[in-house]
Amino acid sequence: MFDTVAPPTALERARAALQSVERRVGVEHRDQVVELAPPSPAPLTELLPDGDLPLGTAVTVQGSASLMGWLLGATQRDRWVALVGWPELSPVALAEAGVDLERVVVVPDTGGRTADVLAALLDGVEIVVAGPQVRLTASERRRLLARARQRATTILSPTPWESAAFMLDVEQTRWSGPDHGDFWLREAHLSVLRRSRMDGAGTRFEVARHGTTAPTALATLAAARRRAG
Template sequence: MNYSIERSHIAGSLSSPQLLSSQRYFEVTNCLRDVFPLGRVQRGSVLLFAGMQNSGVTSTVFEFLSAMEIRNDWCALVGFENLGFLAASEKGVDLKKLALIPDPGKAVAQVAAVLLEAFPVVVVKNPRFISRSQARNLIARIKVHKSIMVVIWHTLHVNGGAESSPWFSLSDYVIEHSISGFYGLGEGDGFIKERTVSLSLNYKRSNWMSRNIQLSI
């Protein structure tokens, strides 16, 4: 059998050598590919998408989910009101496989825990009712089930808002959004044809090395 089995030679690595690469990583296939190290996201990690209300966080998450869609995976979205489904579908998110839990109230942690067992990707928006110990439980569960949890965190400040989130220190990837630009319209003519977002990625495994990227999405 010459299946390409990725053997991990790193001493102390927890990953089992019997796993295929698709069982250890999600390849990111679209424009977000450049954002992540080696163009992939390790399964069993937490991603924090942080930024202000208008900095393009939701769009980037849609973009991220549509990269998942290629794997034909199910996603669950927790705490989503006011979501633009048309936008999601235009970005390539498969709505047929996108389960929505509108308002979990204070039971966010329980709901996310249940979902993480079945769904490979669970997105939680502004989870303010998760205590630190609950968060640690969730992370343990994520590692076991090799799922991915995406946390959307809307900050109040333009720069450096992500640290205010309790999830900042718990996440493996922190994607911070700063100001974004809109192009194609002027004073009463045209309409938005293009928007750019500025991202900076911090990756826990590489000692919080950060990289800045500007994307047009």
């Protein structure tokens, strides 16, 4: 006589499927231990809601000229950049940040015709940086923003700009390196708060740069929890 093997019941099939899933995701059946990979830093463009500078609008980057330079280096690609009213922004620092200086127009002084100069640049340059020495009225900022929308140009500013797409606010900056870096500041850590319509109360990031490596951005745990929710 031959022994017959009964087919698995529905419960047994469900248990087998559950065990297969547990093995795949790293869950131990007895202790229910979940092994999750730690968060890893992402490119600096992680700071930008869509991974790039938005076209036809303004973005404010407050509290750090270094972050402004790094963002330009991370997003310029083959685009032209105009720097207006920011003579202190070093070309050497921009080059170290990855900015192609051959595609940069520098206007340190507008000769009292700031709005006209910016309007002309918005017609032919993809990224226009309105530096800290730029003085505009609220109506001039509105007109320039409308022109940027028409030309699909991005305005970057270290000071507030009405109706900006979003704001990056550097709340804390820590530089290190003199003791073990031959007295050069080789490491930077920035705490950045991004505010936009999609961020609610804001999304926090930690930005780090080590030596001459490209800066990276890492969303904090609180930000990750908000996104997961």
